[in-house]
Amino acid sequence: MIFDFSVIWDNLPLYFGGVLITLKILLISLAAGLALAIPLGLMRVSKSPLVNFPAWLYTYVIRGTPMLVQLFLIYYGLAQFESVRESALWPYFSSATFCACLAFAINTSAYSAEILAGSLKSTPHGEIEAAKAVGMSRAKLYRRILLPSALRRALPQYSNEVIMMLHTTSLASIVTLIDITGAARTVSSRFYLPFEAFITAGAFYLCLTFILVRLFKQAERRWLAYLAPRKA
Amino acid sequence: MLNGYGSTILDGAWLTLTLALTSMAVAIFLGLLGAAFRLSPIRWLALLGEGYATVIRGIPDLVLILLIFYGGQDLVNRVAPMLGYDEYIDLNPFVAGVFTMGFIFGAYLSETFRGAFMAIPKGQSEAGAAYGMSGMQVFFRILVPQMIRFAIPGFTNNWLVLTKATALISVVGLQDMMFKAKSAADATREPFTFYLAVAALYLVLTSVSLLALRFLDKRYSVGIKAADL
Numbered sequence A: 001m002i003f004d005f006s007v008i009w010d011n012l013p014l015y016f017g018g019v020l021i022t023l024k025i026l027l028i029s030l031a032a033g034l035a036l037a038i039p040l041g042l043m044r045v046s047k048s049p050l051v052n053f054p055a056w057l058y059t060y061v062i063r064g065t066p067m068l069v070q071l072f073l074i075y076y077g078l079a080q081f082e083s084v085r086e087s088a089l090w091p092y093f094s095s096a097t098f099c100a101c102l103a104f105a106i107n108t109s110a111y112s113a114e115i116l117a118g119s120l121k122s123t124p125h126g127e128i129e130a131a132k133a134v135g136m137s138r139a140k141l142y143r144r145i146l147l148p149s150a151l152r153r154a155l156p157q158y159s160n161e162v163i164m165m166l167h168t169t170s171l172a173s174i175v176t177l178i179d180i181t182g183a184a185r186t187v188s189s190r191f192y193l194p195f196e197a198f199i200t201a202g203a204f205y206l207c208l209t210f211i212l213v214r215l216f217k218q219a220e221r222r223w224l225a226y227l228a229p230r231k232a
Numbered sequence B: 001m002l003n004g005y006g007s008t009i010l011d012g013a014w015l016t017l018t019l020a021l022t023s024m025a026v027a028i029f030l031g032l033l034g035a036a037f038r039l040s041p042i043r044w045l046a047l048l049g050e051g052y053a054t055v056i057r058g059i060p061d062l063v064l065i066l067l068i069f070y071g072g073q074d075l076v077n078r079v080a081p082m083l084g085y086d087e088y089i090d091l092n093p094f095v096a097g098v099f100t101m102g103f104i105f106g107a108y109l110s111e112t113f114r115g116a117f118m119a120i121p122k123g124q125s126e127a128g129a130a131y132g133m134s135g136m137q138v139f140f141r142i143l144v145p146q147m148i149r150f151a152i153p154g155f156t157n158n159w160l161v162l163t164k165a166t167a168l169i170s171v172v173g174l175q176d177m178m179f180k181a182k183s184a185a186d187a188t189r190e191p192f193t194f195y196l197a198v199a200a201l202y203l204v205l206t207s208v209s210l211l212a213l214r215f216l217d218k219r220y221s222v223g224i225k226a227a228d229l
Helices: A006-010 A012-044 A049-064 A067-080 A096-121 A125-133 A138-153 A155-175 A180-191 A194-223 B006-038 B043-057 B061-083 B093-118 B122-130 B135-172 B177-188 B191-220
Strands: none
Touching (some): A006 A180, A006 A194, A012 A049, A012 A096, A049 A096, A049 B191, A125 A138, A138 A155, A155 A180, A155 B061, A180 B061, A194 B061, B006 B093, B006 B135, B043 B093, B061 B093, B061 B135, B135 B191, B177 B191
């Protein structure tokens, strides 16, 4: 038999530990990324170039460079500066988990901001006119009409972004974290069974991807029911 | 420039560009094949295409790269002795990289191409058939030229993602610009400077690609009236 999966079976706990780390990094970076993306998305739809341009530049630069470079800039790069090494924040910046979450959050915030901006721009005109007609202020218009409706309509695209982020978290293994990919790398180098080790990691990611797709289908049924095609 | 490392990094940038372009050629071939399979009326071909696209798109690039680089090499060397070949086989990292990236992005492109083929009005291929063209002729003479216009936006996206994903190949030891920057960073202890330089080079690459593909989009849309909203 050319395959030997018994070692994988014995090391399953390592993989399950990896799943937890992957999910932890994913959740933290998505939450932080979304929190950043909402103000950025609002800036991206502004008509004033002073507000729009910085947000455009941010998303353009982040989306135009590889995730790996961003991660290395934060994890390895910042240590180059004495001021960073001596600052009170150094314990954070020397932690791989913190740097990975920060880099992923910055990355996803740029993509999510563009998704949100696109969704805000495609708000039906009537909704905005109706809000103005009942005398809502600008802040109220955003809070009650624009954002809730735009965030809902962004859901299908955002689900793609979340799956991309799940895949991106595999880069955490490059900065020494033991996520699913990290577990596979450990098993691969300890027993020299790279094929079995990585195909197992692939299976884990595939399962997580399917679960996420299902969850977003449910969410769309809940929040986008009014946009679903009418059933005959 | 850059403590004398400027030229090695530019060499790496050239390798990155070659890798991206060659992988894209492989990906276009596999993407067309995948799209043709998925649209085929033959059930097992359609299922095969569907399986390829779903599985590859459900697994991170990095895991696939590690799987094909290390796992593939390992597997080749496990199978070769059974066929009576006893020397250790070392895969060329550039060739392995091209096939890995091509294989991954072929799956993404098959999705783009499938959508583009479906956007062509059905009458077009029927007209081709009415002229007595064979299935192959209809595919290459009627469908492919018209599909390109619909595929450009998705293709642009895939190309940008592929260019950026080539950085991952440095993890398995191909000496692209990311790899060169890492060596320079380790030698000079100035990681920020070198990674920033590489980031700038990638930004130039993506910006130029965007401009070029926008031009291409204009060329292919000549004679098509945009919807006036």
